[in-house]
Amino acid sequence: MNFSPVVFEQAFGSAAQLPPSSLPEVVFSGRSNVGKSSLINRIVGRKSLARVSATPGKTGTINFYRLPGCRLVDLPGYGYAKVSQAEKRRWSGLMEGYFSQGRRIALVVQIVDFRHAPTEDDQMMVDFLRSCGTPFCIVATKSDKLNRAQREEQTALLDGLFGGPQGVPVIPFSSLKGEGVAELQRQIALRCEEMAQDF
Ligand SMILES: Nc1nc2c(ncn2[C@@H]2O[C@H](COP(=O)(O)OP(=O)(O)OP(=O)(O)O)[C@@H](O)[C@H]2O)c(=O)[nH]1
Numbered sequence: 428m429n430f431s432p433v434v435f436e437q438a439f440g441s442a443a444q445l446p447p448s449s450l451p452e453v454v455f456s457g458r459s460n461v462g463k464s465s466l467i468n469r470i471v472g473r474k475s476l477a478r479v480s481a482t483p484g485k486t487g488t489i490n491f492y493r494l495p496g497c498r499l500v501d502l503p504g505y506g507y508a509k510v511s512q513a514e515k516r517r518w519s520g521l522m523e524g525y526f527s528q529g530r531r532i533a534l535v536v537q538i539v540d541f542r543h544a545p546t547e548d549d550q551m552m553v554d555f556l557r558s559c560g561t562p563f564c565i566v567a568t569k570s571d572k573l574n575r576a577q578r579e580e581q582t583a584l585l586d587g588l589f590g591g592p593q594g595v596p597v598i599p600f601s602s603l604k605g606e607g608v609a610e611l612q613r614q615i616a617l618r619c620e621e622m623a624q625d626f
């Protein structure tokens with residue numbers, strides 16, 4: 428699968444605006460500031476396709492990027508404490524809207540911070556993904572910030588929570604260094620090709 432001919436399509440501020448799925452969708456989910464936009468840029472090999480920010484909560488819309496064989500969907504990050512109740516409601520509306528439309532989701536890339544234990548919100552998101560039976564994988568990003576001992580400890584923690592024989596792939600990742608890029612691209616291509624047969 429070729430990731431370079433990617434184009435930004437549209438940003439949606441409400442779920443009602445979303446067009447029906449006409450391509451398999453690959454969804455990027457994670458808490459605010461975890462590194463979703465950086466990861467998208469890295470897997471498509473573009474420096475600034477998705478906006479990266481030092482201040483959390485920058486991606487407040489559902490953003491669609493189009494590739495020949497799929498759409499990449501950048502969801503707004505969750506769990507940022509400093510947003511208003513109204514913003515939180517808008518976020519829930521967007522997420523519930525997106526996931527309740529029977530969209531053709533090839534893969535959800537659930538992104539967590541490799542340095543920390545998954546937050547309650549991360550765990551809720553994973554429980555939700557499990558309950559709807561959507562294919563997903565876990566990406567542990569910012570791997571470049573861990574030393575070897577921390578890495579071993581965090582790997583054991585994440586494998587215990589999400590991996591194992593019945594579990595999902597847990598992919599160590601670094602947008603800075605490029606670790607995990609090829610493996611994630613492989614997962615995306617695999618799921619999209621499987622789903623493409625149904626379109
Ligand atoms: N060292 C390191 N820093 C990273 C990595 N990924 C992201 N960052 C930094 O983390 C911060 C947040 O990155 P974004 O990609 O904007 O995160 P986001 O999840 O899209 O954030 P929102 O859209 O605001 O929710 C930025 O300062 C990035 O430079 C990584 O793999 N390694």
Ligand SMILES: [Mg+2]
Nearest residue numbers: 463464478486
């Ligand atoms: Mg973002």
